[in-house]
Amino acid sequence: MTNKRSALVLIDLQKESNFGLDDMDSIIENTKKIIPAFREADIPVIYTRQINRVDGAGLSKGEPLNEDGTPYFYNAASDQIEIFDEIQPLDSDIVIDKYRWSAFYETSLDLMLKSLNVEHLYIAGVVTDGCLMTSVFDAYFRDYQINLIHDMCGASNEGAHQAAMLTMTNWVYNMKIFSTDELMKKLNGEAHQYFQADQVDQMQFTADTMQAKFNEITNPTSSTTV
Amino acid sequence: MTNKRSALVLIDLQKESNFGLDDMDSIIENTKKIIPAFREADIPVIYTRQINRVDGAGLSKGEPLNEDGTPYFYNAASDQIEIFDEIQPLDSDIVIDKYRWSAFYETSLDLMLKSLNVEHLYIAGVVTDGCLMTSVFDAYFRDYQINLIHDMCGASNEGAHQAAMLTMTNWVYNMKIFSTDELMKKLNGEAHQYFQADQVDQMQFTADTMQAKFNEITNPTSSTTV
Amino acid sequence: MTNKRSALVLIDLQKESNFGLDDMDSIIENTKKIIPAFREADIPVIYTRQINRVDGAGLSKGEPLNEDGTPYFYNAASDQIEIFDEIQPLDSDIVIDKYRWSAFYETSLDLMLKSLNVEHLYIAGVVTDGCLMTSVFDAYFRDYQINLIHDMCGASNEGAHQAAMLTMTNWVYNMKIFSTDELMKKLNGEAHQYFQADQVDQMQFTADTMQAKFNEITNPTSSTTV
Amino acid sequence: MTNKRSALVLIDLQKESNFGLDDMDSIIENTKKIIPAFREADIPVIYTRQINRVDGAGLSKGEPLNEDGTPYFYNAASDQIEIFDEIQPLDSDIVIDKYRWSAFYETSLDLMLKSLNVEHLYIAGVVTDGCLMTSVFDAYFRDYQINLIHDMCGASNEGAHQAAMLTMTNWVYNMKIFSTDELMKKLNGEAHQYFQADQVDQMQFTADTMQAKFNEITNPTSSTTV
Numbered sequence: 074m075t076n077k078r079s080a081l082v083l084i085d086l087q088k089e090s091n092f093g094l095d096d097m098d099s100i101i102e103n104t105k106k107i108i109p110a111f112r113e114a115d116i117p118v119i120y121t122r123q124i125n126r127v128d129g130a131g132l133s134k135g136e137p138l139n140e141d142g143t144p145y146f147y148n149a150a151s152d153q154i155e156i157f158d159e160i161q162p163l164d165s166d167i168v169i170d171k172y173r174w175s176a177f178y179e180t181s182l183d184l185m186l187k188s189l190n191v192e193h194l195y196i197a198g199v200v201t202d203g204c205l206m207t208s209v210f211d212a213y214f215r216d217y218q219i220n221l222i223h224d225m226c227g228a229s230n231e232g233a234h235q236a237a238m239l240t241m242t243n244w245v246y247n248m249k250i251f252s253t254d255e256l257m258k259k260l261n262g263e264a265h266q267y268f269q270a271d272q273v274d275q276m277q278f279t280a281d282t283m284q285a286k287f288n289e290i291t292n293p294t295s296s297t298t299v
Numbered sequence: 300m301t302n303k304r305s306a307l308v309l310i311d312l313q314k315e316s317n318f319g320l321d322d323m324d325s326i327i328e329n330t331k332k333i334i335p336a337f338r339e340a341d342i343p344v345i346y347t348r349q350i351n352r353v354d355g356a357g358l359s360k361g362e363p364l365n366e367d368g369t370p371y372f373y374n375a376a377s378d379q380i381e382i383f384d385e386i387q388p389l390d391s392d393i394v395i396d397k398y399r400w401s402a403f404y405e406t407s408l409d410l411m412l413k414s415l416n417v418e419h420l421y422i423a424g425v426v427t428d429g430c431l432m433t434s435v436f437d438a439y440f441r442d443y444q445i446n447l448i449h450d451m452c453g454a455s456n457e458g459a460h461q462a463a464m465l466t467m468t469n470w471v472y473n474m475k476i477f478s479t480d481e482l483m484k485k486l487n488g489e490a491h492q493y494f495q496a497d498q499v500d501q502m503q504f505t506a507d508t509m510q511a512k513f514n515e516i517t518n519p520t521s522s523t524t525v
Numbered sequence: 526m527t528n529k530r531s532a533l534v535l536i537d538l539q540k541e542s543n544f545g546l547d548d549m550d551s552i553i554e555n556t557k558k559i560i561p562a563f564r565e566a567d568i569p570v571i572y573t574r575q576i577n578r579v580d581g582a583g584l585s586k587g588e589p590l591n592e593d594g595t596p597y598f599y600n601a602a603s604d605q606i607e608i609f610d611e612i613q614p615l616d617s618d619i620v621i622d623k624y625r626w627s628a629f630y631e632t633s634l635d636l637m638l639k640s641l642n643v644e645h646l647y648i649a650g651v652v653t654d655g656c657l658m659t660s661v662f663d664a665y666f667r668d669y670q671i672n673l674i675h676d677m678c679g680a681s682n683e684g685a686h687q688a689a690m691l692t693m694t695n696w697v698y699n700m701k702i703f704s705t706d707e708l709m710k711k712l713n714g715e716a717h718q719y720f721q722a723d724q725v726d727q728m729q730f731t732a733d734t735m736q737a738k739f740n741e742i743t744n745p746t747s748s749t750t751v
Numbered sequence: 752m753t754n755k756r757s758a759l760v761l762i763d764l765q766k767e768s769n770f771g772l773d774d775m776d777s778i779i780e781n782t783k784k785i786i787p788a789f790r791e792a793d794i795p796v797i798y799t800r801q802i803n804r805v806d807g808a809g810l811s812k813g814e815p816l817n818e819d820g821t822p823y824f825y826n827a828a829s830d831q832i833e834i835f836d837e838i839q840p841l842d843s844d845i846v847i848d849k850y851r852w853s854a855f856y857e858t859s860l861d862l863m864l865k866s867l868n869v870e871h872l873y874i875a876g877v878v879t880d881g882c883l884m885t886s887v888f889d890a891y892f893r894d895y896q897i898n899l900i901h902d903m904c905g906a907s908n909e910g911a912h913q914a915a916m917l918t919m920t921n922w923v924y925n926m927k928i929f930s931t932d933e934l935m936k937k938l939n940g941e942a943h944q945y946f947q948a949d950q951v952d953q954m955q956f957t958a959d960t961m962q963a964k965f966n967e968i969t970n971p972t973s974s975t976t977v
Contacts (some may be wrong), residue, residue, distance in 0.1 A: 126845075129841060131862050184850055203469075210434065216640070232465075232508070243429070244400065354617060354620060405635060415582055586894050599949075687958070688917075721754075
């Protein structure tokens with residue numbers, strides 16, 4: 074794999090994000106496995122962290138507060154805002170603190186990516202239907218080609234996770250969807266599989282077909298290439 | 300109703316957007332009904348239009364092209380980019396052309412809203428899971444209080460529409476969801492109903508419960524106020 | 526000259542901008558001369574226009590108003606907002622309307638430049654110390670290499686023009702300063718001269734030295750290369 | 752004085768900024784004097800810091816490098832990036848790190864100011880013609896009313912300082928210019944003086960008149976109000 078023009082972006086893999094998300098253990102396990110492969114390939118690793126100031130400056134509208142007026146979630150004074158121990162950033166990594174769901178909103182992420190000549194974004198994290206999805210759309214608007222690692226993403230509920238994955242597939246053109254294992258193969262220069270839609274808004278679904286459509290994008294078989 | 304600090308934003312209600320979306324006729328009908336009520340209340344009406352330049356400058360990555368290299372969708376040279384005849388903007392309305400899904404991305408929408416002292420955004424349009432949803436999230440990041448008019452929104456498929464509505468309900472704090480009829484009552488100063496989540500990430504769902512959860516937010520009964 | 530990755534950006538060369546600016550006739554004359562050379566080299570030509578809506582939506586704070594509340598300057602209803610007749614844009618050119626001094630503030634300029642793979646910006650227009658200078662700084666922040674065409678820029682007063690040129694020279698690293706004639710040579714593949722500072726904040730000045738320092742950057746001799 | 756809707760923003764008052772700037776001692780002294788008055792009035796105090804990562808990620812184009820490839824200026828690993836000891840921020844203050852001259856470019860400054868309901872920005876720092884001026888223009892574009900504290904600003908050279916002050920006076924409508932002493936009076940609810948231009952582009956100048964024009968704005972007499 075050429076490591077040129079790529080970066081790995083990990084959205085909000087913070088201790089506090091483990092508020093009952095599905096599959097958090099395997100998300101951490103997969104992330105722990107893939108990070109060394111990116112480092113080996115000399116591809117920058119970037120972490121984001123959701124932060125709310127103790128004094129409430131910069132809070133999103135309607136953000137829940139404690140009785141003393143401090144933010145209920147992602148309080149900057151809590152050690153729960155730190156990245157999970159198993160996947161701690163190195164000093165040389167880039168860590169972007171953010172105050173809104175999207176990792177691009179009033180942060181230096183885009184200027185960092187541009188200075189690193191990044192075209193291809195490998196991205197994952199939580200929650201699929203919130204910070205991850207809004208970051209993916211914002212990356213797409215800025216002309217990055219997106220590569221989603223689906224089993225390193227998670228939500229509090231199966232429906233939101235599946236629907237967000239389908240929605241991104243439909244409206245983020247040129248997006249590729251990898252599993253951790255298949256991406257490991259790619260990073261190792263081996264044959265691998267990923268899903269990419271053939272056409273715009275391809276993954277239309279109803280409640281009845283959502284699971285099957287989701288399976289299509291996460292278990293590519295005939296529709297993928299090596 | 301106080302008309303202070305409000306605006307109506309209509310996302311991409313362009314002739315070309317009628318590419319087989321569900322319920323487009325009733326979306327137009329509802330929009331046609333509600334616009335005069337906003338004008339009556341002296342609330343600004345803002346339209347957005349998706350545009351792709353004929354020469355391809357500014358195109359999103361992966362945007363489909365015709366054989367001659369011109370954009371397949373929303374070609375600026377086509378009269379299909381115009382707003383539907385039934386709901387044509389007045390000269391005094393604001394029309395924002397945009398090149399990405401979100402109506403805020405590199406457009407003057409935010410500076411317009413700020414100069415109009417807008418805090419409360421009434422928003423609707425198509426597609427629910429694309430331009431509408433990304434615009435709603437971007438508005439939320441900029442501290443607007445969002446009011447979604449659910450039966451003036453539409454998608455190409457039922458699942459995407461329902462899931463996007465639930466996702467916005469979960470992650471856009473303080474968002475209210477109206478039907479056209481209930482919003483008409485509000486604009487007329489009458490008792491009315493809307494849905495607003497009581498807590499963060501409230502509308503968790505699976506394929507089995509998506510329809511029922513969607514019904515909860517679009518048919519508020521006991522959970523709403525007057 | 527390679528035409529790859531370049532664009533010409535002309536700031537606010539609108540009829541109304543001729544409010545007594547120094548040297549406007551020669552600015553237009555020079556612009557008229559250089560545009561065909563850029564077209565010949567297949568380099569995109571982009572115009573910006575300052576616009577104020579008749580109803581005042583989006584006005585800058587403190588913008589002067591007429592007695593009837595309409596904007597005093599750059600009123601969208603006036604034909605004075607059009608580009609000078611001598612240098613009218615073609616249909617195929619990009620014209621960016623803007624509501625703030627900087628051509629990048631809430632406009633599509635950056636996404637246009639990125640989609641055209643522009644790295645090198647050739648830029649000029651009016652006023653040197655306002656829209657031109659703020660656009661240059663914003664371009665620099667976005668990692669474009671700037672090339673200023675000094676005799677296609679102008680201000681209402683000599684001091685502001687000279688000081689703004691020196692300020693940009695000091696703080697826009699890697700900026701080159703051309704005269705129209707020297708840039709014509711470059712576009713024609715001939716030997717040519719330009720000024721580029723050797724070090725950061727090089728052009729320090731006082732009232733006594735401002736004219737001489739300005740002469741240095743606009744009349745490169747020994748300090749320039751071919 | 753009403754403290755509502757105001758903030759004090761101090762641009763790059765970092766140890767490294769003392770690279771031979773004029774009057775740095777008095778800038779620090781004035782800043783040290785005014786900060787307690789803002790705190791007393793319960794007005795937020797915000798500091799910005801220019802930062803260059805050791806590994807060069809996010810560097811501006813053309814930023815000077817050491818032989819080992821690390822940034823020559825504002826290296827994040829140096830304690831020279833800290834705020835001057837005499838005016839150290841409190842834990843409760845907001846400190847914004849930035850990678851470009853403007854304090855608004857890809858930082859959280861604007862969302863902080865908005866959440867604090869700020870309309871009136873009191874701003875000062877270094878260098879007048881670089882980070883200070885580009886931050887002031889960016890604040891103006893975002894509809895803040897600007898109040899410049901001229902003797903808490905400085906540049907490496909007299910001409911750049913004077914010209915930048917005049918340029919901001921000309922193009923940042925509604926801007927007021929205070930001295931530290933007069934602003935202290937205002938914060939104490941006493942009669943005070945400031946300069947504000949009566950009309951657009953009022954302070955036109957040549958090399959011969961620059962000093963006199965500068966004196967007009969920094970020594971308001973008849974032209975100011977109480």
